[in-house]
Amino acid sequence: MSWFEFNGLLPFWLMVPVSILGMVLVWWWYYRESRHARAPYRWLLPSLRAAALGGILWMLAGPTWVREWVSGELSRIAVLVDTSGSMDLKESDTTPSSRLERATQWLSSPSERQLGWLDQQRRRFHLRLFPFSDAGATLAEGTPSQTGVSSVWDSTVDGSNKPTSLRLESGGRRTEIGEALSSVIRSGGVLGSASDSKGKGEGPGEVPGQSAGTSGEKQAGEQPAGATKPYAAVVLLSDGQSNSGESPSSVAERFAQASIPVFAIGYGRESEPEDLGILAVEHSRSMFQADSFQGTATIKQQVPVGRQYRIDIRSNGQVVWSKSFESDGNPNRAIEYRIAGEKLFGAQQAATRSKAIPLDLEFEIEHAGQDASEQNNKFESSLWGVIRKNRVLVLDGRGRWESRYIKNAFGRDTTWDLQAILGPEEFASNPFPKTREDFSGVDLIVMAADSLSSMSPTQLRWLADYIADFGGGLILIDSGRDKPPAVFGNKEVDWLPVSFIESETAPIAISALNLELAAVEQRAFAFEQETGGNRRLWESFPTPRSARRVQTAPGAEVMVSGKNEDKQYPMIVTRRSGQGRVVYLANDETWRWRYNVADLYHQRFWNQLAQWSMQAPYAVENDYVGLDSGERVYGFSQQIPIRARLRDAQQEPLSGVRAMAVIEQNGVRVQSFPLAEEAQGSGMVSGLASGLLAGRYQVRLEVPGLPTEAIDLETEFLVHPPEDLEMQQLASNRSVLEQIAKTTGGKYYDESQADRVNESLQALRTGKIEQSRTLLWQSYPWFLAIMTLLALEWYLRKRAGFI
Numbered sequence: 155m156s157w158f159e160f161n162g163l164l165p166f167w168l169m170v171p172v173s174i175l176g177m178v179l180v181w182w183w184y185y186r187e188s189r190h191a192r193a194p195y196r197w198l199l200p201s202l203r204a205a206a207l208g209g210i211l212w213m214l215a216g217p218t219w220v221r222e223w224v225s226g227e228l229s230r231i232a233v234l235v236d237t238s239g240s241m242d243l244k245e246s247d248t249t250p251s252s253r254l255e256r257a258t259q260w261l262s263s264p265s266e267r268q269l270g271w272l273d274q275q276r277r278r279f280h281l282r283l284f285p286f287s288d289a290g291a292t293l294a295e296g297t298p299s300q301t302g303v304s305s306v307w308d309s310t311v312d313g314s315n316k317p318t319s320l321r322l323e324s325g326g327r328r329t330e331i332g333e334a335l336s337s338v339i340r341s342g343g344v345l346g347s348a349s350d351s352k353g354k355g356e357g358p359g360e361v362p363g364q365s366a367g368t369s370g371e372k373q374a375g376e377q378p379a380g381a382t383k384p385y386a387a388v389v390l391l392s393d394g395q396s397n398s399g400e401s402p403s404s405v406a407e408r409f410a411q412a413s414i415p416v417f418a419i420g421y422g423r424e425s426e427p428e429d430l431g432i433l434a435v436e437h438s439r440s441m442f443q444a445d446s447f448q449g450t451a452t453i454k455q456q457v458p459v460g461r462q463y464r465i466d467i468r469s470n471g472q473v474v475w476s477k478s479f480e481s482d483g484n485p486n487r488a489i490e491y492r493i494a495g496e497k498l499f500g501a502q503q504a505a506t507r508s509k510a511i512p513l514d515l516e517f518e519i520e521h522a523g524q525d526a527s528e529q530n531n532k533f534e535s536s537l538w539g540v541i542r543k544n545r546v547l548v549l550d551g552r553g554r555w556e557s558r559y560i561k562n563a564f565g566r567d568t569t570w571d572l573q574a575i576l577g578p579e580e581f582a583s584n585p586f587p588k589t590r591e592d593f594s595g596v597d598l599i600v601m602a603a604d605s606l607s608s609m610s611p612t613q614l615r616w617l618a619d620y621i622a623d624f625g626g627g628l629i630l631i632d633s634g635r636d637k638p639p640a641v642f643g644n645k646e647v648d649w650l651p652v653s654f655i656e657s658e659t660a661p662i663a664i665s666a667l668n669l670e671l672a673a674v675e676q677r678a679f680a681f682e683q684e685t686g687g688n689r690r691l692w693e694s695f696p697t698p699r700s701a702r703r704v705q706t707a708p709g710a711e712v713m714v715s716g717k718n719e720d721k722q723y724p725m726i727v728t729r730r731s732g733q734g735r736v737v738y739l740a741n742d743e744t745w746r747w748r749y750n751v752a753d754l755y756h757q758r759f760w761n762q763l764a765q766w767s768m769q770a771p772y773a774v775e776n777d778y779v780g781l782d783s784g785e786r787v788y789g790f791s792q793q794i795p796i797r798a799r800l801r802d803a804q805q806e807p808l809s810g811v812r813a814m815a816v817i818e819q820n821g822v823r824v825q826s827f828p829l830a831e832e833a834q835g836s837g838m839v840s841g842l843a844s845g846l847l848a849g850r851y852q853v854r855l856e857v858p859g860l861p862t863e864a865i866d867l868e869t870e871f872l873v874h875p876p877e878d879l880e881m882q883q884l885a886s887n888r889s890v891l892e893q894i895a896k897t898t899g900g901k902y903y904d905e906s907q908a909d910r911v912n913e914s915l916q917a918l919r920t921g922k923i924e925q926s927r928t929l930l931w932q933s934y935p936w937f938l939a940i941m942t943l944l945a946l947e948w949y950l951r952k953r954a955g956f957i
Contacts, residue, residue, distance in 0.1 A: 162216025202947035229386035236392035242324035287326020330399030394887035406897035415900035422886035431530025463521035536786035549601035553577035556742035622732025625769030634661025651710035651729035664716035678766035698741035778864035807837025848875035
């Protein structure tokens, strides 16, 4: 490897303008005399004189040609620098720099005369620098970490003789010392680097990160094929707070087996610094205005007992809850809060077609005194404020036990707005529906199957439109005790999920219920988290004594089946119809599930089934489009469901269009993806957003063919950052670093003793970098070049007649 240096009286940056100015002046002065000469002497003579002067002036810059090569093979040292969030900590208000800044200052060179550790050792070892935080495992592949890596430095790739200046940024939410060290072992002692392939020109058969040089002389940075020399040692700069990933102690044992010592340099105080912050907030995902908003906030109290602090909760910039506390000596403390719903809703209930409005909250802790980190002083959250309950209509002209128990189940649940028409008298005095508008605002209809027989063809068309076009939910409850309703044989009613078996009209008794595979992942049928336990629970439910024999219609799915002798018969069947759903129950005896357990399963089942059957509300909607992104808050790396409902100007489902979901943050497009139609002709599309970092995001639609005002809707959601393990313990964990060093045969040094690591590394040194320096400005070629220019200028001057 070769390069030029300038070590003269004048620096390079000053020499450039001085030489240009001097050469221009000489050329112009000479040209005043030679301008009357014939070509080419008029311009050639000034140019030769100016070039000779330039050569003489550049001697003042001291040009030097430096050639460097490796003699033998340099020992390879991996330098791992912790860039996690705790390394950004300043020990006190009087400490001007953070832990990471002090580590960077030790590694870097402030000037050519004050060399940092990297520049001091780069001629003794092959050094490679790798920052790490919570993605240490990527070191083996050379892929930069997403959370801590801003620079990767290699002493053989960076052949410049300029002082090394590093820029390392902290910010990782975890420290994975074990994973970072394990990368050395997993790669066979080789840590790859993206810079290798660029700087060394590796071939297909070479191993990324192979050491430069074998015996003999090789250019610095040159890499022979097949070299696989492992690392001789690892220098680890960290505060020792390993809180994630593989155990450092177990990795250290593998280092000991591989005879790779780790020399650890510890940063930070061993005593926990004072810090107050909000670690987590828990509350419900939605609430009604009449409810009280309540939950718990987990507070970090790493302060002396009796320290006063205050917690404020803000909504729309206004403080809605505030309370002062004194630290009680516990490192973490759960604080409960309760806020009247009216304070959160306030004036937000503007005219809207949505069932809920977003309620954004900001939690903040305020106190006087020292604070190790201000990053955990605020916490954002959000929930849905429900302004309209789900409306359910229960219809049964005969007023069966099943319908009455269902009515009571919805009536006891405050989330439902219940209307019931039960029994012959109520059915006669209040027939439903009287007009098409009677369906408006109804989210779910639960009705006895024989009630369909009392509807006229016009009313049946209204019901079909309510399901298909407006996304209404319909649950039909049948029984095998009566003749099949005639409407089930009506070909115009093509949205039913079942049909009758004409030759088998007698009712059947069921010996056991079986949860089908299609229902396993559906929330409507889940009572237990474990699939096997949930199936067994369904099998234990009291079975119906009389059920209808039916067969599934095309496009329908069986959710629950019943066993009769050796045959399985559909008991609960569902089918999508346009934007809505129809659910059919072949018996009316779920009320038997209350035996000995009351409402434990019965009320829960009907609540879950109702929520699943009706169309989930949209966060924002108009006559054309409904748009929703599910919850208000999602965890880090959690997938976000995006769904939309599309209609044309005639309020018919809009099908076959390419709808795109656009995810933006502060007006900048972050992600976009197509939404797939859930069922052909339904006009309902959905998709999943993933891979989003923590922050607040907005969602909008792009739908070709719809007017701009139709898609001028936007909803948003909040992605919380991953659990911040990093800021829970901030003291330097010297014991971890000492254990790593002792197990691997290395040593531990405090940051004030960091330079002592040189003594330990000296015994591992092999090979060396040799260098030759040629002072060009004192060399014969330089002198001969200047004399040649002057001699040629004198000869041509004589030819031109000036002598």
